[in-house]
Amino acid sequence: MSNTEPGQRVPTFASLSSFLSGRRPASDRDPEVRTRVDSSDATGFRPAEPDAAESGRTTPPEAADDSGRSDEAPTPDPAVVTGSTPDDVADADLAADPGPAQPAATSAPAQRADEDGTPLARQLANENRRRDRLRAKEISRPPATRYLTVSNQKGGVGKTTTAVNIAAALGRAGLNVLVVDIDPQGNASTALGIPHSAEVDSIYDVLLDDVPLAEVIVPCPDVENLLCAPATIHLAGAEIELVSLVAREQRLRRALEQYEAYRAERDQARLDYVIIDCPPSLGLLTVNAFVAAREVVIPIQCEYYALEGLSQLLNNISMIQKHLNAHLEVSTILLTMYDGRTNLAAQVAAEVREHFPDQVLDAVIPRSVRISEAPSYQQTVITYDPASSGALSYQEAATEMNERASA
Numbered sequence: 467m468s469n470t471e472p473g474q475r476v477p478t479f480a481s482l483s484s485f486l487s488g489r490r491p492a493s494d495r496d497p498e499v500r501t502r503v504d505s506s507d508a509t510g511f512r513p514a515e516p517d518a519a520e521s522g523r524t525t526p527p528e529a530a531d532d533s534g535r536s537d538e539a540p541t542p543d544p545a546v547v548t549g550s551t552p553d554d555v556a557d558a559d560l561a562a563d564p565g566p567a568q569p570a571a572t573s574a575p576a577q578r579a580d581e582d583g584t585p586l587a588r589q590l591a592n593e594n595r596r597r598d599r600l601r602a603k604e605i606s607r608p609p610a611t612r613y614l615t616v617s618n619q620k621g622g623v624g625k626t627t628t629a630v631n632i633a634a635a636l637g638r639a640g641l642n643v644l645v646v647d648i649d650p651q652g653n654a655s656t657a658l659g660i661p662h663s664a665e666v667d668s669i670y671d672v673l674l675d676d677v678p679l680a681e682v683i684v685p686c687p688d689v690e691n692l693l694c695a696p697a698t699i700h701l702a703g704a705e706i707e708l709v710s711l712v713a714r715e716q717r718l719r720r721a722l723e724q725y726e727a728y729r730a731e732r733d734q735a736r737l738d739y740v741i742i743d744c745p746p747s748l749g750l751l752t753v754n755a756f757v758a759a760r761e762v763v764i765p766i767q768c769e770y771y772a773l774e775g776l777s778q779l780l781n782n783i784s785m786i787q788k789h790l791n792a793h794l795e796v797s798t799i800l801l802t803m804y805d806g807r808t809n810l811a812a813q814v815a816a817e818v819r820e821h822f823p824d825q826v827l828d829a830v831i832p833r834s835v836r837i838s839e840a841p842s843y844q845q846t847v848i849t850y851d852p853a854s855s856g857a858l859s860y861q862e863a864a865t866e867m868n869e870r871a872s873a
């Protein structure tokens with residue numbers, strides 16, 4: 467696979483698709499199947515709770531450029547080009563219109579910007595249209611708690627970034643969300659502003675010492691309704707320590723079941739989402755996540771090597787389905803770090819969509835400076851810079867995932 471020349475189409479990986487319901491590439495089935503219908507627009511969803519911090523989203527498109535910048539965003543210079551910072555410009559260039567290609571009513575200012583013809587103007591007009599569409603939607607509670615695990619044994623593809631930003635987007639929309647960090651690196655805990663030094667009670671104590679999950683869960687300081695079970699460095703030894711324990715693959719599932727019962731006994735609201743952030747491996751910690759979850763979310767970086775190892779991941783999921791959790795399914799694939807300037811990103815995205823048309827979200831996450839900066843402020847991009855293109859893309863992804871549950 468690595469012999470591909472730059473610009474050449476990446477080889478198909480048809481063998482992967484057989485792991486997902488024996489599907490063939492969509493082009494072999496029905497040419498219409500790849501035409502995504504924005505059914506959500508037809509539902510007439512409205513935002514559940516207008517969010518003051520997201521003032522940009524409630525601003526008319528013609529004014530959104532300036533006021534879209536939140537006060538809390540540590541933006542060095544808010545008035546460069548129509549309120550965009552140099553980083554926004556970089557983001558806009560990199561994103562190059564990766565968002566859902568859905569028809570939408572175009573507002574007059576947006577049309578004017580389109581006609582202006584510069585890439586930045588087109589990008590801003592596109593983002594305004596996408597914000598309009600998001601405003602028209604409501605994030606409603608799923609019919610039952612959804613258990614998602616964000617997994618990919620390839621490192622650095624955006625698992626943690628996806629887990630925390632989807633969680634933050636759902637939490638800010640008013641849903642009750644728990645993030646379970648089972649990566650010894652503790653990156654999800656960091657991004658959510660949760661202390662995770664070695665002294666802190668963590669998911670290690672839950673998995674290894676049967677400490678109730680309720681005793682280690684901490685609320686996220688920046689997002690109401692968002693809880694986190696942090697990971698500490700102790701978890702690094704857990705893969706080995708778990709081996710000798712009884713029901714070693716079931717420990718996270720049992721802890722979650724007990725926690726649900728704990729909440730019910732105290733008349734606490736039902737969790738809407740449990741999102742598990744996995745380490746970049748397929749060891750016992752990831753197996754615990756696969757057994758506890760119903761759905762696997764696979765972030766795929768829009769780079770060539772990101773596709774390698776996907777077959778192995780799907781193989782493992784298939785094994786878990788057979789032996790440990792028959793309900794597990796790959797429900798969602800999210801294309802991350804999309805760089806619109808490269809042909810390769812578009813080719814990888816097209817290839818993945820070809821094989822997994824039902825799983826790949828329309829929303830695409832651009833490579834974005836704001837997204838990569840956010841963790842150094844112990845924040846998600848949703849709270850760090852709500853008006854950025856990265857935050858917009860993660861909100862679109864969260865909304866789309868939530869709509870799929872309700873469909």
Ligand code: ATP
Pocket residue numbers: 620621622623624625626627628649651653744745746802803804831832833834835837838839841
């Ligand atoms: P690991 O396998 O180590 O757990 P991961 O799959 O969880 O990694 P992340 O930690 O989410 O990946 O992302 C890897 C790096 O890429 C981080 O520095 C993150 O800030 C950055 N990053 C993630 N998504 C984006 C993006 N869309 N644009 C720019 N940088 C990003």
Ligand code: MG
Pocket residue numbers: 625626627649653743744745
């Ligand atoms: Mg990670």
